[in-house]
Amino acid sequence: MKHSLHLYGTLGPACASKEKIQAMFLAGMTGMRLNLSHSNLDDCEDWLQQYHEVSERMHIIPELLVDLQGPELRIGTLDTPLSLSSGDIVFLISEKSFQEKKENSDIFSRILNGKDEFFIIPCPEILFSYFDEEQEVRLNDGKIVLKISAPLESDIFCAEVIKGGELTSRKSIAIKDLTVPLPVLTKTDKENLKLLRKYHVTGVMLPFVRNADDLITLRKELMADNMDYIRIFAKIESIEGVEHLPSLLPFCDEIVIARGDLGNAIPLPKLPAVQKRISTTCRHAKKPFMVVTQMLASMEENPVPTRAEVTDIFQAVLDGASSLMLTGETAMGAYPEEAMKILSQTSEEALRFKY
Ligand SMILES: Nc1ncnc2c1ncn2[C@@H]1O[C@H](COP(=O)(O)OP(=O)(O)O)[C@@H](O)[C@H]1O
Ligand SMILES: C=C(OP(=O)(O)O)C(=O)O
Known part of the structure; x- marks a missing residue:
């Protein structure tokens, strides 16, 4: 056989x-x-x-x-790969408003306390009804982990990198212990x-x-x-x-x-x-x-x-x-x-x- x-x-x-x-x-x-x-x-x-x-x-x-x-769920398209390290600040922005808001540095400066380095990740719109403070967000099958620190606007959340790594376009994104319908x-x-x-x-x-x-x-x-x-x-x-x-x-x-x-x-x-x-x-x-x-x-x-x-x-x-x-x-x-x-x-x- x-x-x-x-x-x-x-x-x-x-x-x-x-x-x-x-x-x-x-x-x-x-x-x-x-x-x-x-x-x-x-x-x-x-x-x-x-x-x-x-x-x-x-x-x-x-x-x-x-x-x-x-x-x-996956993140959107990035202009260039992001090299994320623990402690870095990341802004999660709805894909829909990404182009318009990414240029508006006033929005981000509110939270940066003088820090000038930060990263922006376009995310599917649906996630913004589920994001909450202290949530763990996993990117690229969990290889990269963020923790949400604060909402900034209804379609922008600030997060801190807990586990860093190289992030490229269209990698998976999931909120720990949460299923989005x-x-x-x-x-x-x-x-x-x-x-x-x-x-x-x-x-x-x-x-x-x-x-x-x-x-x-x-x-x-x-x-x-x-x-x-x-x-x-x-x-x-x-x-x-x-x-x-x-x-x-x-x-x-x-x-x-x-x-x-x-x-x-x-x-x-x-x-x-x-x-x-x-x-x-x-x-x-x-x-x-x-x-x-x-x-x-x-x-x-x-x-x-x-x-x-x-x-x-x-x-x-x-x-x-x-x-x-x-x-x-x-x-x-x-x-x-x-x-x-x-x-x-x-x-x-x-x-x-x-x-
Ligand atoms: N059709 C494609 N075009 C461009 N890059 C691709 C394609 N398929 C896969 N890749 C690259 O190879 C990586 C590994 O492939 P795969 O395991 O299928 O993706 P993922 O882990 O994102 O689901 C992807 O994250 C992407 O960077
Ligand atoms: C093959 C898988 O799917 P994807 O490539 O979409 O991560 C997987 O999750 O093991």
Whole structure:
């Protein structure tokens, strides 16, 4: 009996060339994911054309997954990356009034007490009804943490950096322990869904799935355009998603254990147990599942993985994962081909050990 795995890379600036895509296919990649939180399908026409050209030349029928925006909040576009350090002052401004207010230094000087360095982050408007003093705000899957210190105006809040880091455009933003109610699909998601056939998309990933209705809404949208052949991947990345897992299984083709945001929703030491529990539920229900995020995070900067990373890949395969996916390692890392090679070789070893 042949056991095989689906191995995905994320398409991004670091691997968007014919040579890199070919090298990743040769390394064992079976498909790619495009994260539509960073660009639209039409913006990536050239990348996708290259992807399909390479796969055709290599006689590969490639999978192409798109990851929708869904009910996930992200910051807006920054002019330049921000280098945030503990103690820095940050102003969170509604995306709608960002252009107008960012130039008005009088607004900010009220709170700066002579300090002249501060940062401005454009945020989704809806968050301003939820922001409150003392709240913890997590950016980029919790890599950066802010604490809200004071409201300035209804659409401007001041915050202090608690945990610093480099912040670039369109990273995730979440308020600790607070769920903001959002529609399943954004307007942009609906526009992108209309283009799936044009770009030969084979699967759609829905972020932050909360209940079966979210999946039913997506399926109806696909069926309305005669695209019910497209596979639905349900990303589990919130406590609500974990709690509703059994009821989601009939309405999706594959479960995704999205450890980036899931690791934001629960204390990190509890993440491995939650991953194991989701894997077990899927295995018992014979539902394919994917493990994703930080599988080889150190390879964004280094050509060699850590021992812990290869062990994590190996364990995911032993647990029965049907798919593994790289994210930043291939989208923006320095070693996309090498990372795909390690993912493929380590998972092969795990399959050999298992069977
Ligand atoms: N389509 C894209 N266009 C530009 N940059 C991208 C794209 N996809 C990914 N990236 C970059 O690679 C990073 C890692 O990708 P991914 O894990 O999909 O994003 P995120 O963690 O923001 O959800 C992103 O934060 C972004 O900086
Ligand atoms: C893959 C994930 O989603 P995103 O890239 O949107 O953070 C994740 O949260 O693990």
